[in-house]
Amino acid sequence: MSNCAKYSGEALSFIVEAKCSVTKARVANLILPHCPVGKLYTPVFMPVGTAATLKGVLTEQLKTLGCEIMLSNTYHLGIRPGADTVERAGGVHKLMNWERSVLTDSGGFQMVSLSKLSSVDENGVLFQSPYSSGEKKSNQPIAEYVDGGTEQNDMLLMTPEKSIQIQNQLGADIIMQLDDVVHVLTEGERVEEAMWRSIRWLDRCIAAHKNTERQNLFAIIQGGLQHELRKICCAEMMKRDKNVPGYAIGGLSGGEEKQDFWRVVSLCTDLLPENKPRYCMGVGYAVDLVVCVALGVDMFDCVFPTRTARFGTALVKKGGSLKLTQEIFKFDFSPIEDDCPCCTCKRFSRSYLNELISQPNSCAASLLSIHNVAFQLQLMENVRSAIISDTFPNFIKSFIQLQFPKGDYPVWVTEALSSVGVDVK
Ligand SMILES: [Zn+2]
Incomplete structure (x- = not known):
């Protein structure tokens, strides 16, 4: 270029x-x-x-x-x-x-x-x-x-x-x-x-x-x-x-x-x-x-990513995060995120992590930290790809929609993005 x-x-x-x-x-x-x-x-x-x-x-x-x-x-x-x-x-x-x-x-x-x-x-x-x-x-x-x-x-x-x-x-x-x-x-x-x-x-x-x-x-x-x-x-x-x-x-x-x-x-x-x-x-x-x-x-x-992991929270694209301490994950045998390449998601289920966290077990913090760091690195890789292919504005729109599935976008997000020409509403 x-x-x-x-x-x-x-x-x-x-x-x-x-x-x-x-x-x-x-x-x-x-x-x-x-x-x-x-x-x-x-x-x-x-x-x-x-x-x-x-x-x-x-x-x-x-x-x-x-x-x-x-x-x-x-x-x-x-x-x-x-x-x-x-x-x-x-x-x-x-x-x-x-x-x-x-x-x-x-x-x-x-x-x-x-x-x-x-x-x-x-x-x-x-x-x-x-x-x-x-x-x-x-x-x-x-x-x-x-x-x-x-x-x-x-x-x-x-x-x-x-x-x-x-x-x-x-x-x-x-x-x-x-x-x-x-x-x-x-x-x-x-x-x-x-x-x-x-x-x-x-x-x-x-x-x-x-x-x-x-x-x-x-x-x-x-x-x-x-x-x-x-x-x-x-x-x-x-x-x-x-x-x-x-x-x-x-x-x-x-x-x-x-x-x-x-x-x-x-x-x-x-x-x-x-x-x-x-x-x-x-x-x-x-x-x-x-x-x-x-x-x-x-x-x-x-x-934040590693600290929140130690409190049992996994970062995800849809909705932002999962509190794996919650009962609803007891019988959830899916990985934290299906398409995450990290070794935690490849090997372990939400159910298993929910059990480890409740013991509590230091392996849980480790497995969640690995996922959360992977999540951040993956996010930035996707951001870079979108900029390179000049599709970043569309990437932003889909990303924001996933993070706030109910459409309750924070005002500062819409204002900041609108200041650089991206309308996410
Ligand atoms: Zn993962």
Whole structure:
């Protein structure tokens, strides 16, 4: 296809191969140090392996499902087993026996969301050690994780430099800047302060990044729900474009109105460079994925598919999900989904899974996690095929009809899709 955007950097290439003629959706080949040409295509969903493992799913199984890139959490890995240990193991890929691509987050989000006490100033995020109250659970000295932390010191400081140092040690293909995370419903001056600080921290992250030849630092657009701030943030961060191989849209999926959510996403995809990947953080519901792809997003991650699996819920095309804990599945000997290629659907019935969940049995969480990850990956593969054959608008219509069989389409879905020329009503 002619006139398609392309970027070729030190450790990342992004080649747009197809564009939807109606919506803002596109398919691109993303080439990373652990991903040769022609393997990894966007739009892509990245399952989250919190501490170098997807709970209940082996890396072998992920490979069989066709997963090419997964996410690991810097906060968790930095604490256990610790960045030095991961580095000595040969990096996160070697540690977990995963030779495909990995993205690590900056750790900032977990520090703010998981820590009982955290405060932010220009220097960094000060947070309470997760091991400071009660018994210490690890032999790893927490001091190696953040500057100023000692085993005796309850409060620890994470700076942009420290986040990048840890992520350099972990060795993921894509690393994220430390940003100033504010809750999406925060209002007033704090939102603007966090936006400007995230820009300054991007500069500090760029300066601290040692492995530009094998690791790609992504910027994170902040600015809450305020369009003017998002515009400034995009413009400022794009001034650093030569040091930034990709951009994330951050600070969403935190309980905001969906009407606000999609408008910010769409605004950012309009402003961000066409020739670099756009990653919308923390998005994982099937409907959200399809809508955001139509709005021009390329990459997604979310714990939702594996988390909901552990509560006995299977993701399906018709109606969205099945709560396999329900009695009605006791004598249902069909698979979760007839046409699902995953090993759970090929081998086991809803009835069997219903029984395992009721025991409860950890195999149930594992089998459901495998299906749910397969569901997400399959969905994205179908999305990419539809964009390539330029039938994406029709794909969206049938997909939305199946997800909402009663026709009760959420207003935000119809509005967002209509903004890119697709009428699903
Ligand atoms: Zn399945």
